[in-house]
Amino acid sequence: MKVEEVSRCQIQDWYPKFKSLSIRTIIHELPEPFVEYLNDPGTLILPDSVTEDDAFPNRVHKPEDEDDFQVQEGSDEEDESEQPSTPPPSFPELELKIKESIESLGGAVFPKLNWSAPKDAAWISCSGNLKCSTFSEIVLLLKSSDSLVHDLDHAYDSCDDKTAARPQKFFLALRKWYNSLRPEMEFRCFVRDRILIGISQREVTGFYPSLFARKDELSTMIQDFYQQKLGDKFESESYTFDVYITGDNRVKLLDFNPWCGSTLPLLFSWEELEEISRDDEEVPEFRIVGNQCGVRPGMKTAVPYDYLDTSPGSGWDQFLNQANEELKKQSISGEAGA
Numbered sequence: 001m002k003v004e005e006v007s008r009c010q011i012q013d014w015y016p017k018f019k020s021l022s023i024r025t026i027i028h029e030l031p032e033p034f035v036e037y038l039n040d041p042g043t044l045i046l047p048d049s050v051t052e053d054d055a056f057p058n059r060v061h062k063p064e065d066e067d068d069f070q071v072q073e074g075s076d077e078e079d080e081s082e083q084p085s086t087p088p089p090s091f092p093e094l095e096l097k098i099k100e101s102i103e104s105l106g107g108a109v110f111p112k113l114n115w116s117a118p119k120d121a122a123w124i125s126c127s128g129n130l131k132c133s134t135f136s137e138i139v140l141l142l143k144s145s146d147s148l149v150h151d152l153d154h155a156y157d158s159c160d161d162k163t164a165a166r167p168q169k170f171f172l173a174l175r176k177w178y179n180s181l182r183p184e185m186e187f188r189c190f191v192r193d194r195i196l197i198g199i200s201q202r203e204v205t206g207f208y209p210s211l212f213a214r215k216d217e218l219s220t221m222i223q224d225f226y227q228q229k230l231g232d233k234f235e236s237e238s239y240t241f242d243v244y245i246t247g248d249n250r251v252k253l254l255d256f257n258p259w260c261g262s263t264l265p266l267l268f269s270w271e272e273l274e275e276i277s278r279d280d281e282e283v284p285e286f287r288i289v290g291n292q293c294g295v296r297p298g299m300k301t302a303v304p305y306d307y308l309d310t311s312p313g314s315g316w317d318q319f320l321n322q323a324n325e326e327l328k329k330q331s332i333s334g335e336a337g338a
Helices: 003-007 011-021 032-038 077-081 092-104 119-124 135-144 148-154 210-233 270-275 315-337
Strands: 025-029 109-112 171-176 186-192 195-201 239-245 251-258 285-287
Touching: 011 025, 011 171, 011 210, 011 251, 025 092, 032 148, 092 135, 092 171, 109 135, 119 135, 135 171, 186 210, 186 270, 195 210, 210 239, 210 251, 210 285
Parallel strands: 195 285
Antiparallel strands: 025 171, 109 171, 186 195, 186 239, 239 251
């Protein structure tokens, strides 16, 4: 994989070109002090708000303050008052721009950086999802996410020609929030050597029987979308793209991701995707969760990333391997009964 292949999957790179195919999004370049603030794991301090309607009061959490407070002999209130305190960070210009963008997008958005959204931090929000109405809600999600560490520090780790750990600039994309979106209608599509070879249900943590009756129809819609709207318009030879199919059967482009690397193959494996042989005239393989047994665990949980051991031989590794084997058995059984 090359740096340019990863870079062109950044939302600020692809969205202007494919804006008419996607959902409404406003993108802000982030000042470097804000990027440094996001990348500082030592302290969770929400910035001072310059707007009266922000949802959260300023929050301060320092790991070194977690021990029980103990009063030292000889201390008094006067000594305590003399201790210097670190003022919370403040990004008034960025906050005001973001507030204006939220209002122009209907009052609610979901955020993402160059590549990643803070899906693993949804548990910490008041709504339990990525819906944000204020600057502080956005910052809380960004600051609490382990996924964003990839964007900030490891975006080019899989690149053969890597010269830097991070891009020169970071951007915050604010995407219009829709309450009516159905998770089962989001799909990840795999393009290898400019041929659409596979389509996977994106939300693999749920079983949706309604998808079975529409499988052929949905596959055709996605194939037509790829051939007519994307095709050779996206410069990479191999990549993935995510789409959402609306209630009135329109296909909306959600994202691009690099081939392999940190991109999840979902109901496929990367080994399978590398071995699939298909020409441009053949129908791509379309995989959906076949039953409740095929439901997969979310790769991002409320457990801190450091405690989620997915290394070879770990419990999670064994569980995921068993889930893969079960899915293969279901696929074979389904083909035999067809």
